Amino acid sequence: MxxxxxxxxxxxxxxxxxxxxxxxxxxxxxxxxxxxxxxxxxxxxxxxxxxxxxxxxxxxxxxxxxxxxxxxxxxxxxTSAEAVMRELALVKVRCTSAQRREVLDLIDIFRGHVVDVSPAHLTAEIVAAEDRMTAFIENLRPYGILELVRTGRIAMMRGPQTNVVHELEPDSVLRFHTESGRRPEGELPYVSD
Amino acid sequence: MRMSGADIVLESLKRLGIDTIFGYPGGVVLPLYDRFPAHPEVRHILVRHEQGGGHAADGYARAKGALGCALATSGPGATNLVTAITNAMMDSVPTLFITGNVARNLLGKDGFQEADITGITMPVVKHNYLVMRAEDIAYTFAEAAYIATTNRPGPVHIDIPKDVFTEEAEFIWPESVSIRGYDAFPPLDEAMLRQAASYIDGAERPIIIAGHGVILSSAWDELKTFAEKTGIPVLNTLLGLGSISTDHALAYGMLGMHGSYEANHAASNADVIIGIGNRMDDRALGRFADFNPTAKIVHIDIDPAEHGKNIETHAAIVGDAKQALAALTSMVRQNTHAEWLRWIDDLRAEHSFSMAVPSGPELSVQHVLKRISEVNDDSVVIVTGVGQHQMWAAQHLKFTHPHQLITSGGLGTMGFEVPAALGAQVARPDATVWSICGDGGFQMTLQELATMVDENLPVKMAIMNNGYLGMVRQWQELFYADNYVSVAMSQPDFVKLAEAYGILGIRVESKDQVDDAIRTANAHPGPVILDFRVEAEGNVWPMVPAGAALKETVEAPERPQEVAR
Incomplete structure (x- = not known):
């Protein structure tokens, strides 16, 4: 999992x-x-x-x-239940002018965008969760994927909850000598010192 | 006040109460060495190898219960520290390691004596720093010492380029530090404590496994109070020895690979196990899956990553052992477990022959250790190397107080015994320090004899000389069908070696010479080497073979006629 x-x-x-x-x-x-x-x-x-x-x-x-x-x-x-998860991919796919319409339709279905195009290729970007991303790539694969790059997942909790930093109070440098239970140097309880 | 980076380093050490540093000079740390004479409050002890300096800082820290500090130059000096750093990491010893590096403009250019030492130490330190500006030095040292000594202690490494030592900056000492990713004193979880208390109150066959954390957090009094109130027997890990006196009625010694038969079976048959400041290590617990699958595990450790790492934990208490034990003691009821203790006592009576001192005429390690323990009083500090002699020391020596046993547990570093004993003697100049050495380990770090002579450190080094790497030989005998490979080793004449260093050397070849030798060594004002010519092929029993469960503890093959434990 x-x-x-x-x-x-x-x-x-x-x-x-x-x-x-x-x-x-x-x-x-x-x-x-x-x-x-x-x-x-x-x-x-x-x-x-x-x-x-x-x-x-x-x-x-x-x-x-x-x-x-x-x-x-x-x-x-x-967990996926409480968070929005996305990744971004750029896909360079082989695409003749005859195929262009159907490829554009596919990209549209997956809510992707075309970011670069030439007579023989087309580069699409897509932002999606992993399942939809995988489906998109599998649908493009038959045309011939020339290059593929993915950012890896990013995620954020839904609702007003956040993952942000809480500042700690500054702590005394020498606290370990006094409060942690460690005794000051040289004052260990030796039996016959 | 403006001063050079080198002066800021030494000022910072003074502010931290570090008055001793084990070091070895070299090109890039010369600007720092140049300033030592101006700071006489910091004693520099010149070792003979950086690994020795590192282990000495480790032994110093363990003997004193304070921060140990070692210094090395760049490149080979720094890489020589790596074993000592890893050793301190595995055993959670508060240590500060300082290295120099090449000047900033040469970093990453493969200059002379450059090593990417922060990259190298990264996986074996609690934290490390590369300080690129003199103005950052003071804060870095304050933060480093705070991290090294608080929470679960460990080694912190600071790397400083040569020209940062010479750069000038304002010396501003921070009285407090704030590290947002580090909570030095995590609060105790009340609900979890109550859960633990209910397991403990309901237990019929409970045991305590007390580890190094009890000593690191000065929780020995709390441990004793807790054990006495609940009537629960206490087992120790190797590094936990000394957290409860061997003499205590509830102390049942060490468990694990060479733990006693009764300790291992008590752990295997317990219904509640209370681990305190231990990391549930494989050498202590044997095969995890069959350690004790039905017991409820209460685990007190300040490092939450130790909970559930090796075995499932039912009540995971994150916190300082001292505080957690005090809180837990107030929640549990007064109790006794007479029947359970009798069951363990019966096992001990029936099975103690494995740990009996051999009664034959040969000089055995067990006999020598027993005599060292009995001729000395309880204040003796024991440092050991790694192997058979270490396990026999754990089994046969008397440990009455914390910080008494200094040994390399997690990493198992042969050669630890000589420099760590040096460091322990520096930390406690008035104590009698005995280093129990293997003949193999002794030869790994014996260069530090010269340091002992220079500093007049009267360490008593008892070499258990059997001409073998004893533990390796035992494994080859038992698990590799007596196929002895690269395990017998020739030795120098250790008495002549002592003479060459200008120290006292004593050879002991028979049982009747042992006591005299120990007394002579104790009476001698300087370091002493004792060459104990012990029997060649003794085996440590009982033994849990690697990968076996504790309940599969193997006993000595022959029951000796005379049981003298």
Whole structure:
């Protein structure tokens, strides 16, 4: 089963590497990964599609391990019921002038647009959820797909709910010495010190 | 106040209370070394290899319960730290690793001694930084130390290009840090605690598995109170040893691959298992699917990713072990489990022969360890390497207080014993530090003997010299039909080696020499090497073969005539 995981991350060098390295090391199977800026400067948003191959607990581990990265601010798992999910594709398809009408009809049915055209080809763009995207591509395949590019899924919760960052209160640098239970240096309870 | 990046680094260390750093100089960190004399509050200990410096910082941190710090130059210096960093990561040790790198304009150009060290350490650190401006140094150090020591502790690595050390900036020390992706002190979930308490109150055969987290969060008193109130027996993981005294009536020793028969069967037959600050590791739990499929698992760990990672958790408590145990203790009822304890005690009486000290005339590792434990008082600090001697140490030594056993658990790093003992001795100059060494591991990092001499660190290094990589040999004997391959090794004359370093060397070849040797070593004011010529082919029992379940614990093949445990 596929899961859509959202990660809000600090927009810093290496953050994508940290996440990708984590997926590689833990053997998580990633279908797609889309990264971009958000409403807030300094924060990027990743949409990660995880295939769990039927193994229980995988997506939970993905969320928890991602959250452990210091540069990852928040992680959420969006199910299709509560979220809008889309991806964008550009498809360059072989298309003679004789075929053009029927290809245009197809693109119209799927609410795509033609963005480039030549006597022998046509490039369409489509924004759709995965099922409709797959159907669109399969319908174009008989004409001969010359090139195909997809952005990977992006997603957002429906309704007024949001995935945004909540600021934490600043914390004392030396709090670990006083509050975490760790005793100040040199004051461990040794039996015969 | 304006100062150079190098001065900002040293000022920051002082503000963090870091007064000791294990380091090795090189080209790109020379601007930093140039400023050490101006900051005498920071003691620099010159090691002989960066890996040694890294393990020393690790041993220092574990012995002191404070942040350990190591420093290396770029390229090979930095890559030599990687094993030590990974070791600290696997065992959640609060450590700070500082490396220099080539100047900013040379980064990414494959210059002399350049390594992409932040890229290399990324999967083995809690967090890392490449600091590109001197003005960012102070904040980075504050944040790094905060991350290294809070929540689940771990190594943090800071890489600094050479010209950032020489760049000038205003020194502004942040009194607080704010990291929006990091909650150092997650609040306890009351409902989950109540769920756990109801499992615990309803349990007939409960056990506690206390791990390193109990020690890391200073929760040993809370553990004792909790166990005593509920009457639940306590098992330890390897790194949890010392969280409850071996002497305590409810302490039942270590479970796992070389855990006791009764501990492994108690864990397999329990109806409620309370893991505290442990990561439900395969060496402790055996084959996960058959560990104990019917038990309710209560798991207290500050790292939520440990819940449900290896085995299903029924009450997952995210939080500091100290706070969680205190809260849980107030919710559970006073209880005893006399019948259950008797069942475990009976198992112990019946099956303790696997862990008996061999009674024959040969010098056994078990005998040497027993004597080290008994000749020393309870304040001795024990550092071990990895292998048979480590497992025998866990089985036979007495651990009465936390931070007493310093050993490489998760990564299993041979060679840890010498530099980590060095670091432990620096951290606790008045303590007697015994390093239990394998003859293989000792030869991996013995270069640090010179550091001990320079710094006059009176570590007692007891080499369990059997001429083999003992644990590998045991596996080849048991699982590869006695096919010994690359496992016997020649040794230098360790007594002459000691002499070459100008330290005391003692050879021990028979049982009657053991006590004298230990006393002589303890009385000697400097480092000592003890070459114990132990029997060549002893095996550690009991044993859970790799991939087997705990209930499939294999006992010693022959029941010795005399049981002296």
């Amino acid at each position: 596929k899961h859509t995981v959202i990660a809000l991350v600090e927009d810093r060098p290496g953050v994508l590497n940290r996440c990708a390295s984590l997926f590689r090391r833990r053997g998580f199977n990633i279908d797609s990964l889309a990264v971009g800026t958000t409403e807030e400067p300094g924060i990027s948003r990743m949409t990660i599609v995880v295939e769990d191959e039927g193994a229980p607990g995988i997506v939970e581990q993905v969320e928890k391990q991602l959250y452990k990265l210091i540069d990852v601010i928040d992680v959420a798992n969006l």
